[in-house]
Amino acid sequence: MGETAKAHHAARIYSTLSDGASAARSAVAASWSRSVTQYGLDPDQHRPPHRLDSAAFNQAFARTERLVRLAQPTLDRLFEAVGDAGCCVLLTDRDGVPLDRRGAAGDDADFLDLGLWTGMVWSEASEGTNGVGTCLAEGRALTIHRDQHFLTRNIGLSCTVSPIWDAEGRLVATLDVSTCRADLTPTMLRLIATAANEAAHGIEARHFRETFSHARVMLGPDLGKGAAGLIAVDREDLVIGANRAARLAYGLTDARLGSPFPAADLFEGPDGPGEDLITAERGAVQRALSRAKGNVSAAARLLGVSRATMHRKIARFGLGRSH
Structure with a gap:
């Protein structure tokens, strides 16, 4: 991003916000408005991103450790798909703090300077409009592309982020794919967004299945x-x-x-035909026979009834010839 564009970035933001209806028409303008009015941020502020100390990071990691563990294979596969495009992959917590990341060694110095590293704080309150923070604020997948960022020092970034919801439907994390390449086409950004969304959904499904194992x-x-x-x-x-x-x-x-x-x-629906006791009993007999591979004596033992009782139930429910 050239110096001229950087010099005019703040002016563009304030000019956009001077139109009182802009926030209603544009999600990006709405986030810019929050950055100014709710968080009191200045787009030209030059302080580096805030970074948690070791104790605070360890506490944040412990709160989300189970999800981080479950996400490991997905993070590896996602980085394999996007790493050659100059992207890094971040898994953040609900406060916008990256807890785990994947990146290429040749790009890591640039990403560290930009704050795309574990322990940094990428909430809207800290960084203004950005992929992670705005995804958390709005609860939806999105891409914040270059000068859509609020802070001037972030306008060289493109960040594609998907929310991650836990087994109880709570927003607990985000999955971010970020790059500072200037030559990514809209088609490539859409492909990255699709990959990030599918990866986030995979993490959610794995978390749900383990929760209800x-x-x-x-x-x-x-x-x-x-x-x-x-x-x-x-x-x-x-x-x-x-x-x-x-x-x-x-x-x-x-x-x-x-x-x-x-x-x-x-x-x-609650007013549907439902399941009466006879239907429930018939289902129990069918399941027992299936588990016993049709052996009546074994099925009777599974249900805790005699073989004779089992034969009567089979005849009553019309379940065919017994073995």
């Missing part, structure tokens, strides 16, 4: 809005958890999920 995880309908809806169901077919996508799709809240309810209610 004791349960059966059902896949909700594809609504074409990004991450797939995941629903955790216990042994009694009661819903005990849902990720953010499923919560949005079915209108699920913490209060609703606090009391497990039949999974069928999600698909048929």
Whole structure:
């Protein structure tokens, strides 16, 4: 970014914000407005990015350590995909602090000077409009490209960021792909955004499945809005958890999920045909026979009934000839 562009960056921001309606028309202008009015930042401030001390960083890492651990394979694959394009990959916490990163040795000196390193603080309150901070402020995937940044010293960066939601639907982290290359085309930026989004969704799914490792995880309908809806169901077919996508799709809240309810209610509604005792018993017999590979004696033992009782139930439910 040339010196002339840097010299005019602050003037452009203030000129844009002088139009009172600009924040309503542009998400970037809305973030610039927050940077000035809420955080009291100056686009030409020259202080370096704030960096946590060792104790504060260790505390931040401990809060998100499980997610960082689960994300390791995904971070490796994402960096393999974008590293040759001069990008680094950052996994941040909910406060915009990078906890883990991937970068090429030849680029790391530049990234460190720019603050793209673990322990730095990339919240909007600290850095103004930027990929990580604005993603956290707005709860959505986005790219902040070069002079869309608020601080003049950041306008050489392009940052593509996706939010990461935990198993309870809370925004807990971001996945950032950043570069200081000036020659990235819009097509390349879209490809990077797709890769970052898919990686973030993969981390979310892995976190959800580990959180509900004791349960059966059902896949909700594809609504074409990004991450797939995941629903955790216990042994009694009661819903005990849902990720953010499923919560949005079915209108699920913490209060609703606090009391497990039949999974069928999600698909048929509470006024649907439901499942009576006979249907439930028939299903239990079918599952026992399946697990016992059709052996009636073994299935009876699984259900804790006699072989004769098992034969009667098989005949009653019309489940075919017994072995």
